[in-house]
Amino acid sequence: MRNLLLSAALIAIPVGAFSAVYSMTATPAPQTVATATTPSLGDMAPFQTIVADMQSIVASDDLVAAEKRITDLETAWDEAQKTLRPINTAAWGNVDGAIDAALSALRAKATDPAEASRVLTILQTKLGDPSGGDVALGAIRQIAGADVTDASGRPLPCELMHTTFKAARASANLSGADGATADTFQSKGLERCNADDDARADEFFAQGIALMRK
Incomplete structure (x- = not known):
């Protein structure tokens, strides 16, 4: 479900060489179960x-x-x-x-x-019944300190991750190789987001955010 436009050509810099630098961790979330008191999504x-x-x-x-x-x-x-x-x-x-x-x-x-x-x-x-009955919560997955899933274990919408990426890019003072690498992560993330691949897109965006935060 995407309407993103890939406005720039992919920058020919290997991303694999940078991906291994960033760690993937999971932050335990409370192992609770949604109950009848969980807020409804409203009128469906x-x-x-x-x-x-x-x-x-x-x-x-x-x-x-x-x-x-x-x-x-x-x-x-x-x-x-x-x-x-x-x-x-x-x-x-x-x-x-x-x-x-x-x-x-x-x-x-x-x-x-x-x-x-x-x-x-x-x-x-x-x-x-959006809750689907009892919904067991899992763990929030992180890449280099950035959340890439919600507490239910689903990847965050890649549009939201891209918004976070753009905000970090605007405030980061990157140049040279780091700037080119960040732009590559963004291009790769947009490519996967446009293909409805939230999980992979989130990984690229999170790695770019980590680069800009170091």
């Missing part, structure tokens, strides 16, 4: 309406129309992210993961109607 009806529409379209075997319709869901969910995610990160992640699965299924080169129907059913269930 607008999203449920779109999914119900897609389910009907898939049932009619019009997979091209279903692929177009899911773009409406993608746009609406992305626009609501800043509001919904802080309310309940784990529940938001449950729905976001189900939406990602639906996007992959409906945008596959050869869409399988049965698989599309299956993932849409799961997505509708998640929208009806």
Whole structure:
């Protein structure tokens, strides 16, 4: 779910040589379980309406129309992210993961109607109960001291990581090789973010942030 534009060509500097310098650690998060008192994400009806529409379209075997319709869901969910995610990160992640699965299924080169129907059913269930029942929290993963996952273990949205990267880049006084390396991390991160690969994009952005903080 990305609308990022890669405005600059990748800088031809090997990233692998720098990646090994940075450590990957995990900060234990409280092993708690979400309860009925966990805040709700609020009214999911607008999203449920779109999914119900897609389910009907898939049932009619019009997979091209279903692929177009899911773009409406993608746009609406992305626009609501800043509001919904802080309310309940784990529940938001449950729905976001189900939406990602639906996007992959409906945008596959050869869409399988049965698989599309299956993932849409799961997505509708998640929208009806975003917490998915009890949600066990895992560990916040870090790279070089920068969080790259939330407490539920899901990668942070790469757009947020890119925002953090840009803020660090603006205040960092880098030049020469360090500046070129930071720009390479940014380019690589944007490339993976544009490909819907949050986990890999976050790694590149975190390594660039670490470079600028040293």
